[in-house]
Amino acid sequence: MKTLRLKPGKERSMQRRHPWVFESAIARGGADSGETVRVESHDGAFLAWAAFSPTSKIRARAWSFVETQRIDAAFLASVCERAVRARGLFDLQSDGVRLVHGEADGLPGLIVDRYGSGPDGVLVAQFLSAGVERWKDALADALLKATGLTKLYERSDASGREREGLKPVTGWLRGEGATEMTIREHDWKLSLDIATGHKTGFYLDQRDSRQRFAELAKHRRFRRVLNCFCYTGGFTVAALAGLKAADALEGAELVSVDSSQPALNLARANIALNGFGGEGSGVKTEFLDANVNTVLREFIDQGRTFDAIVLDPPKFAPTVAHAERAARAYKDINRLALKILEPGGVLLTFSCSGGIGADLFHKIVASAGLDANVDGYISERLGAAPDHPMTIEFPEGEYLKGLVVVRKPA
Ligand code: SAH
Numbered sequence: 136m137k138t139l140r141l142k143p144g145k146e147r148s149m150q151r152r153h154p155w156v157f158e159s160a161i162a163r164g165g166a167d168s169g170e171t172v173r174v175e176s177h178d179g180a181f182l183a184w185a186a187f188s189p190t191s192k193i194r195a196r197a198w199s200f201v202e203t204q205r206i207d208a209a210f211l212a213s214v215c216e217r218a219v220r221a222r223g224l225f226d227l228q229s230d231g232v233r234l235v236h237g238e239a240d241g242l243p244g245l246i247v248d249r250y251g252s253g254p255d256g257v258l259v260a261q262f263l264s265a266g267v268e269r270w271k272d273a274l275a276d277a278l279l280k281a282t283g284l285t286k287l288y289e290r291s292d293a294s295g296r297e298r299e300g301l302k303p304v305t306g307w308l309r310g311e312g313a314t315e316m317t318i319r320e321h322d323w324k325l326s327l328d329i330a331t332g333h334k335t336g337f338y339l340d341q342r343d344s345r346q347r348f349a350e351l352a353k354h355r356r357f358r359r360v361l362n363c364f365c366y367t368g369g370f371t372v373a374a375l376a377g378l379k380a381a382d383a384l385e386g387a388e389l390v391s392v393d394s395s396q397p398a399l400n401l402a403r404a405n406i407a408l409n410g411f412g413g414e415g416s417g418v419k420t421e422f423l424d425a426n427v428n429t430v431l432r433e434f435i436d437q438g439r440t441f442d443a444i445v446l447d448p449p450k451f452a453p454t455v456a457h458a459e460r461a462a463r464a465y466k467d468i469n470r471l472a473l474k475i476l477e478p479g480g481v482l483l484t485f486s487c488s489g490g491i492g493a494d495l496f497h498k499i500v501a502s503a504g505l506d507a508n509v510d511g512y513i514s515e516r517l518g519a520a521p522d523h524p525m526t527i528e529f530p531e532g533e534y535l536k537g538l539v540v541v542r543k544p545a
Contacts, residue, residue, distance in 0.1 A: 138173045139164035139187070139195055146176035149183050152528040154197040154238050156185060161194055168300060169269025171198065171206045186243070186266020190300035196243035196266055211270055212277035214241045219281040225521040228346070230256070231318040231325075231339050233522040234282070238529045242267060244299070247278055248335040250318050250327070257316065258287040259335035260308070263295040275308050286310035288329050290336075294453075305330070321346050322380075323372050323409050326401060333398075338366060340519040340535050341447065344483065345373040347517065347539070348445065351481055352377030357443040358387055361434075363427045363472070365391035368402025370445045370483075375411040375418070385417035390441075392423045392430050399424055431471035442480040444472050452490035461488055462499050469503035476509065478545040483517070485537040493536045500538055515539040 141149075145160035156174055166172045166187040172195060174182045181202045185195035198206045218240040222232055235247035244264020250257050258278055262268050268291075275287050287310065292303040314330035320342055329336040352360070352374040362370045371391045378384045389412075393399050399422045406412045412420040423430055427448070434440075446468055452461030469484055476482055486496045497513070504511055517537030519525075525532040 136173055137164065137166040137170065137187070138175055139185070140175050140179070141177055141182070143177040146180070146182055149174060149197065149200070152197075152200055154183075154185075154243050154529060155193045156195040156197075158192050158194045165189065169265040169267075186264065186269065188265035188299050191265070191298050196238070196264055198241070198243075198266070208270070208273035208277070211242075211273055212280065215274065215277040216281040218242065219278075222522055227342070227520065227522055229318065229320040229339075229342055231320060231327075231337060231342075233339050233520075234258070234278070235260075236523050236532075237263075239524045239526045239532045242274075244295070245274065246335065248337075248339060249282060249284070250316050250329065250336065252319075254284065256282070256284050256286075257312065257329065258282065258284055259290055259329045260287060261293055261335060262289065262291045262301075262304075263293055263299065265299045265301065268299070268301055271308075279309055286312050288314065290329065290334070293334070317408070320369075321349065321373075321376070323376050325367065325369060325372065325405050326408060327367060328401070331397065333366065338369065340487075340523045341369060341485075342520040344485070344517045344537055345369050347515070348443075348483060349373040349377035349380075351539075352443065353381040353383075355442070355481065356381050356383040357481075359441045359477075360387070360389045360443045360445075361441040361472075361475075362389065362391045362445045363431070363468070364447045364449065365393045365402055365445075366395070366398045366447075368405045370447070371402060371420070372405050372409055372411070374443065375406065375409065378418075379411070384411070387417075388419040388421070390421045390423065392425055392427050394424065394426055396424050427468060428471070431468065431475065434475050435471065440475050440477050440480075442477045444476055444480070444482045446472055446482065446484045447487075448485070450488050451486070452488035455490040458488075458490045458495070461491060462495065465491070465496070465499045466503045466506070469500050470507045473504055473507040473509040473511070473540075473542070476542050478542055480542050482511070482540040482542070483537060484540060485517070485535065487535045489531060489534045493533070496536050497538065500540065504540070510543045511540040512543065513538050514541050
């Protein structure tokens with residue numbers, strides 16, 4: 136059995152069940168990629184069983200903090216089974232569900248989403264650490280057993296793989312079938328493609344915020360909606376569903392902006408799929424294949440305003456090291472968006488950067504308001520849906536934060 140001996144004082148975070156060992160904390164020891172190591176404090180006391188990763192700054196990720204635990208296929212199967220079972224605790228209102236959310240579920244580096252209900256459902260997995268890569272076959276079998284499904288598609292093409300010294304891998308790992316599918320979420324349907332879409336195909340983490348947007352649309356009967364970084368149109372569909380529930384579709388205008396043409400094509404299809412915005416519906420939908428920054432500046436120049444705006448940009452700051460530059464980028468788009476928000480209008484603004492904490496994001500948005508000379512109420516804080524859990528031991532799990540800003544009436 137191989138061991139990792141930590142430097143004096145470096146045992147504290149693992150004693151608090153934080154799952155990572157940084158390269159800088161290690162006094163000696165090593166192993167092959169993904170191999171299980173015993174992590175010990177400087178005086179040899181047991182801390183955890185962990186998967187070793189020879190190239191990553193996060194040199195090991197804990198499987199268990201229990202000394203008598205054997206790390207084997209049966210153990211990993213029980214952890215998968217528990218993660219799947221835990222989803223039953225939440226009322227998710229969707230058949231697109233995150234079943235395994237990495238560290239928060241005791242499976243560091245593993246992401247698994249299920250799309251579709253019943254036996255036709257498909258699992259899509261990302262193996263993003265040396266440990267889960269080494270145990271891939273056992274994990275795939277365990278996941279299918281825990282869900283009763285037969286199909287698993289691998290999307291191990293996220294950038295984190297490189298840091299772990301792993302090459303990108305995609306394709307069917309178990310079974311096979313169509314990669315395009317349609318899921319139900321709240322009161323609407325959404326099509327996605329697990330092979331070509333972002334991440335595992337869809338942004339499941341924004342599910343509850345889309346629902347909130349639908350409720351706001353229903354209550355406020357939005358007339359002009361701007362969905363920036365719309366991807367496949369989730370927030371646009373949600374707004375339309377809310378307007379329909381309020382019988383307020385007639386005369387509404389919805390602009391959706393993204394720089395990805397395939398995403399926009401799906402956004403258009405998703406609106407049609409839900410029966411919104413066709414000929415004679417009285418709804419105007421516009422899709423702009425453009426840079427959000429440019430579009431916002433154009434709208435300012437044209438004096439075009441909105442009573443609801445969504446800003447859901449990609450990760451500007453993957454780590455704390457990028458935080459400063461990212462903060463400027465977040466501030467910029469928020470300042471521009473606030474300038475075209477009507478008095479009384481609503482801005483839903485998000486950051487999915489792990490490197491930008493909730494407090495800093497709040498400050499960024501506040502300073503954007505100051506620069507735009509727009510006064511607002513922060514009426515709600517938003518976050519990832521509960522199938523993307525945060526845990527007590529792993530604060531890094533809080534990556535997605537959102538604010539609902541209501542511009543004060545004139
Ligand atoms: N709100 C979406 C998810 C947004 S993900 C949902 O609910 O599903 C971020 C999106 O921003 C991606 O679709 C990406 O193509 C797009 N994007 C990234 N940079 C952009 C830019 N500068 N201008 C416009 N779109 C951009």
